[in-house]
Amino acid sequence: MLELQLLLGGLQNGALYALTAAGFALIFGATKVFHVAHGATFTLAGYVFIGAWNAGWHPVLGVLAAMAAAVAFGIAMERFVYRPIGRHEGGFFTVFVAAFGVSIVVQNLIAMVAGRGFANVDSPLSMASEVLPELFLAPVFWISIVAAVAMFLALTLFLSRHPAGVALRALAQNADLLRAYGLSSSKLSILAFALGSVLAAPAAILTAMTSGINEAVGNHVMLISMAATIVGGVGSLRGAALAGLLLGVAEAVVLTVLDTQWAEGASFMVLFAFILFRPSGMFGAAVAR
Amino acid sequence: MIAYLSNLATLAAIFGLLAATLNFMVGQAGIFSVAHAVFMGLGAYAGAQVALLVVPNPLLACLAAAVVAGGLSLCLALPALRVRGEYFVAASLGLQMMAVTLFTEAKPLTGGMGGLVGIPRPSLFGVVIPVLPMALIALVLFLVLMSAMQRGSFGRTLGAIRDAESAAEALGKNVAVAKALAVAFSAAGAGVAGALFALHLSFVNVESFTLEQSVLVMAMLIVGGTGTLLGPLLGAVLLLSLPAALSFLPFIPPTEIGSVQQIIYGGAMALLMIFRPAGLLGDQKRGRSEA
Numbered sequence A: 001m002l003e004l005q006l007l008l009g010g011l012q013n014g015a016l017y018a019l020t021a022a023g024f025a026l027i028f029g030a031t032k033v034f035h036v037a038h039g040a041t042f043t044l045a046g047y048v049f050i051g052a053w054n055a056g057w058h059p060v061l062g063v064l065a066a067m068a069a070a071v072a073f074g075i076a077m078e079r080f081v082y083r084p085i086g087r088h089e090g091g092f093f094t095v096f097v098a099a100f101g102v103s104i105v106v107q108n109l110i111a112m113v114a115g116r117g118f119a120n121v122d123s124p125l126s127m128a129s130e131v132l133p134e135l136f137l138a139p140v141f142w143i144s145i146v147a148a149v150a151m152f153l154a155l156t157l158f159l160s161r162h163p164a165g166v167a168l169r170a171l172a173q174n175a176d177l178l179r180a181y182g183l184s185s186s187k188l189s190i191l192a193f194a195l196g197s198v199l200a201a202p203a204a205i206l207t208a209m210t211s212g213i214n215e216a217v218g219n220h221v222m223l224i225s226m227a228a229t230i231v232g233g234v235g236s237l238r239g240a241a242l243a244g245l246l247l248g249v250a251e252a253v254v255l256t257v258l259d260t261q262w263a264e265g266a267s268f269m270v271l272f273a274f275i276l277f278r279p280s281g282m283f284g285a286a287v288a289r
Numbered sequence B: 001m002i003a004y005l006s007n008l009a010t011l012a013a014i015f016g017l018l019a020a021t022l023n024f025m026v027g028q029a030g031i032f033s034v035a036h037a038v039f040m041g042l043g044a045y046a047g048a049q050v051a052l053l054v055v056p057n058p059l060l061a062c063l064a065a066a067v068v069a070g071g072l073s074l075c076l077a078l079p080a081l082r083v084r085g086e087y088f089v090a091a092s093l094g095l096q097m098m099a100v101t102l103f104t105e106a107k108p109l110t111g112g113m114g115g116l117v118g119i120p121r122p123s124l125f126g127v128v129i130p131v132l133p134m135a136l137i138a139l140v141l142f143l144v145l146m147s148a149m150q151r152g153s154f155g156r157t158l159g160a161i162r163d164a165e166s167a168a169e170a171l172g173k174n175v176a177v178a179k180a181l182a183v184a185f186s187a188a189g190a191g192v193a194g195a196l197f198a199l200h201l202s203f204v205n206v207e208s209f210t211l212e213q214s215v216l217v218m219a220m221l222i223v224g225g226t227g228t229l230l231g232p233l234l235g236a237v238l239l240l241s242l243p244a245a246l247s248f249l250p251f252i253p254p255t256e257i258g259s260v261q262q263i264i265y266g267g268a269m270a271l272l273m274i275f276r277p278a279g280l281l282g283d284q285k286r287g288r289s290e291a
Helices: A002-031 A038-054 A059-087 A092-114 A139-161 A163-173 A175-180 A185-210 A217-232 A237-257 A260-277 B002-028 B036-054 B058-072 B074-082 B085-105 B131-151 B153-163 B165-170 B175-201 B211-224 B231-247 B254-275 B284-290
Strands: A129-132 A135-137
Touching: A002 A038, A002 A059, A002 A135, A002 A139, A002 A163, A002 A185, A002 A217, A002 A237, A038 A059, A038 A092, A038 A185, A038 A217, A059 A092, A059 A185, A059 B254, A092 A217, A092 B085, A092 B211, A092 B254, A135 A139, A139 A163, A139 A185, A139 A237, A163 A175, A163 A185, A175 A185, A217 A237, A217 A260, A217 B085, A237 A260, A260 B074, A260 B085, B002 B036, B002 B131, B002 B153, B002 B175, B002 B211, B002 B231, B036 B058, B036 B085, B036 B175, B036 B211, B058 B074, B058 B131, B058 B175, B074 B085, B074 B175, B085 B211, B131 B153, B131 B175, B153 B165, B153 B175, B165 B175, B211 B231, B211 B254, B231 B254
Parallel strands: none
Antiparallel strands: A129 A135
8 A cells, every 4th residue: 555655646746747847848849948947936936825825815816926926937037038148149058057047046035035944835635634544645636636637738728729829839840930920939938938937836836735845946846847858858748747747656666665865866767768768758759969 | 364265275276176177078078067066076985985994195085086986977978978958967967966865875985964074184105285285286287187188189079079069970080989088087087176175174975065066166167267278267266255255244144144155156157147158258259159
């Protein structure tokens, strides 16, 4: 039963990883920006929710505030960091360093404002109850799964049905051609950042409700998102989400034999194996060399 | 005051060496690693173990550090041969995270979180010598080596690989060997810096080899300017004097100095990249097209 318990825990984490990774993959696919500060978006959203909860706001208001903070941060990054660097044709490393710098600033600002160490939200939803003999599940488990599936379905519908979603996919495929057709790639980039960032908010909130978050959680989230995007294959949202789920489960499987501190190592081994043997990922077409 | 300044100078030489060797990998070979602290850590543990278990001979410690760090740099060279750009950064980031776990868990070798304590003072032929002159010698040695290589055929091969890998391969350059050698050389330099760091502090633990440290070294390089010889040194001196300068400002509570310092260098990294992407000493025109 311990194995099943860990596996279900892995599924829950994996669903949240999948959401965050899908946001990262959406941004990377559409704008070709390796949005390293995605982890900072996650941390920010989580802390905004915790702050709202501690201030006694209604949870729905807290969720909305967290989403708004995530979207605002994503758009600000696009406008004030990536766009100016893109204007003078900075390479990927320039973008990476700038985004990393911003992540450091966010992490330390949060540490100064909210204090260091783990913070979490105690709600009846995170109380586990015995569903089967020796198998404990909290309502948060179902919420995580449902939230991940619902948001992913909504995103897929938006990208395939809504004109703006179709335009986003066009931007991912050929930005020059898109501009030739008279669409604004800068407006679409902002849309990509807004959509990608909003996906991180529910994951951050649910993580805050279960295991809690600290100011440095962004590093882990960033690694998972990058790993999932690469393992899934660049340009494939489905791949990134599936890989996120896979990484969550892999971490849980590792826990059955090793201690918790090795969980992150599991993600890295999966990433390393893919980079060495299949750099194009599960669903990727071209090898990135 | 003299002791304080010599401590600062020793650290500046050690971190200058770290930043300069990272510069070799990033600026010369175009391998953008964020795992430099891993090799510093490997060198520090190797050097500390030599000093603790065998003899506190600094030359032997540095040699062992260079061999261990250079040898294990294959972990970084392998993904560098397969992928470039964003992919490689992700791989090196993963390696960094993994290494911290390993350093924490391999208690017989590294002492875990408690670290290795009581590393004896380095002595040569029975005479105790301070770390500062050794660090300066190592720094100058590596700088001379690197500038020689930069002008020689190896440096030009690396430059060619950085600018156009397929073209370099088509011209008969052995890309795999050149990349692996560049990584090994850079890692060995970081290992030496790590060993000197361990001998200087006579204590090491995993806290000194985390992602934050890698980022600090990268920030030194970025602030100074990639691809220049003296830029990394300038960056190291600037960023190391930052905490000292901050402690003179009365309105920052002492508990928050660490955070303020990180915010300053995080912000400096972001702002420099937006407004001056080639760093303080870098050639601005060149930085735009490739950095």
